[in-house]
Structure formats: structure tokens, C-alpha cells
Amino acid sequence: MANVTLRSVRKTYPGGFEAIKGVDVDVGDGQFCVLVGPSGCGKSTLLRMVAGLETITGGEIDIGGRVVNQIEPADRDIAMVFQNYALYPHMSVYNNMAYGLRNRGMAEAEVKTRVEEAARVLELSPMLERKPRQLSGGQRQRVAMGRAIVRQPKVFLFDEPLSNLDAKLRIAMRVEIRKLQRRLNTTSIYVTHDQLEAMTLADILVVMNGGQVEQIGNPLEIYQKPATTFVASFIGAPPMNLMPLRSDELTSQIAGADGAGIVGIRPEDFVITGETASGGVALGLTVEAIEHVGAETFVYGSRQREERAIAANPGELPPGEVIVRIPGATGPAIGEQIRAVAPRDKLHLFTADGRKRVGP
């Protein structure tokens, strides 16, 4: 039971490269915090700093009311699940889980109780005597989880624990992790680059980019009110449509767009209709491609006007291309001219540099 507080945490490497540029995050007791961002954004480094595997060059990290900057990983009362599981290959599953307990001088009887309990929870009981190489990827992942939970630490740290699993198993394990965390009610910090994983797991979502926090909040809040164009295009798949507001017909359509330079519209907020939106946006599109996913259909259209490019962020659409998400399997045909309309209250307005949200 502990909260984890990061106060203007910085990491500068000896070469002068600044990996973390001042991060403030407060994770409450028992909360599940997810750090999400593209590769190289510093999320793993930040997690390793919490674990004590990387030094902290500025600011403070506080676990359960104790500043841990100078404390060894072993004494921070944390457990970590690594991306490659990092199981001890020469030890049986039982010994892998017992290792951390024995190192702390726990009596063998207590070790046995704890390991067997964890094995039961994770359905590993029949394979306690096996070596890691005799296990499947999913089983290894569960052993890594087991090694973390037997210790009953204050904080769980997860470093992309599901990225080595296949898609189906990943979804199953995602749910498992969430259920387990709810039951144990242990504060957790989880790093991922998968925005879907981030959305589904998080109590608090921290979106990072370039060593900085772009936005902190609960996942739905972030989805509904992204603070920057980076968050807007990173969270949500397919990404939000971002279009520059220049002296074209868009600006004149939108009511109260003062100070805004970019408009963002989620693909699902468009309706294909002939009606004119009052205060909203209507785009004339030529259908270029169609993706059927079964329950919904993605329509890729190009705007009929020539557009100028806006700053390219990861996951952003190429300029002039618009994605429209419509329910069901029926939609327009390729080459057809359509009108995509979005109401005013579904528009996200940002400043021209994309760093700030304008309006509600």
C-alpha cells in the first residue's frame, strides 16, 4: 500500500542528452498508472528510475512517503515485470518465485505457502518443477507475474510485459493483469506503447512525448479532451483527423474558432449526410479506400481542395486525407463523392503549434 509521487524528475545522461525533462506524476494508493508514448519518449527510462535501475539526476521520487532517490532497488519494496520476463533460466518455476523471498531471509515454510498461493492464482501449480525453457510464452509471463506478487511489494512495475505475446494472448493477459491488480489493490505503474492497452488498463493515463508529459488524466477524459495535437493523434485508433485552419472554408464554417490554428475531428464523429451542419464542419471528400472490419467500416477520403501540410507528428494523417468511421458493413464505394459532417460540439480546436487546446 503506497502512493508514488514523482516531483520534477529529470534524467540527463553524461553525454548531455536529456531523456526526462522534468516529470510530475502522482499515483494514488492502489491506482493503476499507465505511461504511454512512442518509442524513445522516455517512458521506460522513467519506470527504471522508479525501480532504481537508473539514477535520478534531478527531482525526487517518493514511494509511500519516503524519498527513494538514494535507495537500492532491493530496498524500495517494489517488484518489476520485464518485457523479456527475465526469468532465471537455471531455476525451476518454484525457485524463480521463491528466490526473492529467500533473499530476504523468509522461513522456508512461509516461502512455500506464498509460492503455492501465487501458483494457484496464476494457474501455474502443475508446472512448479519445470524450467522456464519448458514453458510457453504466456506461461513464462505468468511466472514473471508470480515472482512479482509473492513478494507482496508496495508497488508493481511493468515494463511492456505483453509485447512478446501474440495478439490473442495479449488481450487475455491484459484482462488478467487488470483483475489481479484490482484484487491485490497494489499500486502499479505500467509502461506500454500500445494505446489500446493503455486505455483499457489505466486509472491514470500519462501520455509522454520527448521526455515530457503531454497530458495526465483518466483515459476517457484524455480521449474526449486531448490537451495537444500529439495526444489527439496518439490516443485513439484510427487517429483523430487534424486539419489546419487557414483562410479556407473551414474557418468560416466553425463558430467561435478564435485563436485556433488546427481543428481535430475523431473519425467516429463524422456522419455521412447531405445536411449542412450549423456551426460544425462539412467536408467534401472523394473516397480513396475502404476498410471493412466487420462491425464498422473505415472510409479514407481525400479533400477536394488542395491542402498545405501541418506539422507531422507520429500517427498523424497525411495532409489532405480524412478518415471517417461508420458503423456496420455498408458504406460508399471507391471514387464516390461524399459529404462528411461533424457537429460543433465534436470539434477539438488547438493552437497553430498544436501545443494547446482552445476552448472546452
Added chain:
Amino acid sequence: MQKQAIFQSKLLPYALVAPQLAIVLIFFYWPAAQAVIQSFLLQDAFGLSTTFVWFENYLELFKDPAYFAAIVRTFAFSFAIAVSSLSFALLLAVMADKPLRGSTLYRTLLIWPYAVAPPVVGVLWVFMLHPSLGVLSRYLRAMGVDWNPLLDGDQAAALIILAAAWKQISYNFLFFLAGLQSIPKSVIEAAAIDGARPMRRFWTVIFPLLSPTIFFLLVINIVYAFFDTFGIIDTMTRGGPGKATETLVYKVYTDGLLGGNLGSSAAQSVILMVIVVVLTGIQFRFVERKVTY
């Protein structure tokens, strides 16, 4: 996928492997066969008459307490050389594995001794530890050690072990460093988070994961100590004082070339050949199959 090359002529492939086969036959099988034949013969001191004596040379050897002593001595030497060079190399490798400045430089420097030829190693150590000339001898005597490897058999043995182990450290170091670097960093980090202090981490995680490397090097070092220390012994002590540093290989040389007892010397060579075959067998059986943990 066929990886076979197709030759037009049936003779060409044989012609191509012939030089290699010729070398192996002339320089390996021919002398080996000669040794086996010789080991069944008894020659007089002038080589004038030769008698076929069946296994008499072997029987004589096994009855000879000097030969038995040489066997014990060789095993003791091998064990001491292997253990000391392995443990010292492991210590160096563990230290060199740490991310320190200039690590490439001292890693390179640590490999250099391997390029020094065994007799040169011998000469080097002889000079440093010579009772009257040696730089190190002076310090030893200053510390109250009655240092004279030319007269004291145990000290001579220690000297040989020191020189032979020193030479092998570089080789072992290379393999240990590679072995250490192949251990995933996250496993060691996991052990650190699991509350294992550096020493415990080493003995419970790193050492067991290195066991395949250790076993491989143990066999290699024993073979080295058995056969490749000839140059060192010859330049340093010539098997003496007395027979204090005479190993099996050196005994083959002294008995055969210096003592003129070719039959016994040949029999000893054959026994050594058997030892090589056994060691190679062990290596193939366990090392090639990869030691599993």
C-alpha cells in the same frame, strides 16, 4: 536444399582433398603408428638390436614408482593450473564487464599475454623470480621467504604453475567475458530487485549461468596443462630440481630423447594419446551437446 557440389570428373574431389589427407597421414597418423609399434619394441643402447617384447614396456611403466609419481604430479599440476587461471580470469572478466571508461583498452591489454609463446613466458618468469637476479625474488626474500626454486622442488612447482596459469588467463578471460556479456542484463536486474546483493547475485545467478563456459574451459585448460606446458617447463626448470616438475609429457622427452629408452618413451606417448582421446570424448559428449542448466 542440396549443398553438394557436382564434379564432372570422379577423380577431382579426391585430388582436392589429397593434400590435406597427406598432411594428416604423414604428420599425425604415421608418427602415431610409429609410437604404437615402438612401444612394443625393446632396443639396446646403441640401436643395434631390436626385440619385440609385447606389453613389457607398459608393464614396466606401471611397476615404476617414478611413473606413478609423474602421473600424480601431472594431475596435481593440471588441477592447480586450471583452477588458478580459471578463477583469476573469472575475477578479471567480472571486473572488466562493468561499464567503465576505457574498457575496450584494458580488455585488449588483458588479451595480449595469450600472444606470448610458452618458452618466452618461461624465460620471463625465470628472470623475474631467479634466486639471484630476479626482481621479485628480492621482495620475497625481504619478506622472509627462503626463495630458491633452483633447489626447492615445491617452489619450482609453484613457479611452473604460476607461469603456466598466467599464460592461460587471457584465453579464459576472453571466454568468460563473452559468457558474461551473453547473460541478459534484465536477469541480473531482476535479481537486484529480488533483493540479492552483488555477491549473492554472482553465486546464485551469474555463476550458474556461466557453468557451460566454465566446463568448456576446464577441459581446455586441463588439456593445455597436460600438453602445452612443455615449453614452459623446458625453459624454466627442465623438469628439475630432481624430478619435482617432470610432467608426463616432459618425461616422454627425457626418457626417450635424453635417456635413450625409446620403447618406454613410446609406451608413455601411447598412454598420453589415450588420455587425449578420453578428454576429447568428454568434451564432445558434454560440451558440444551444450551443458544445460
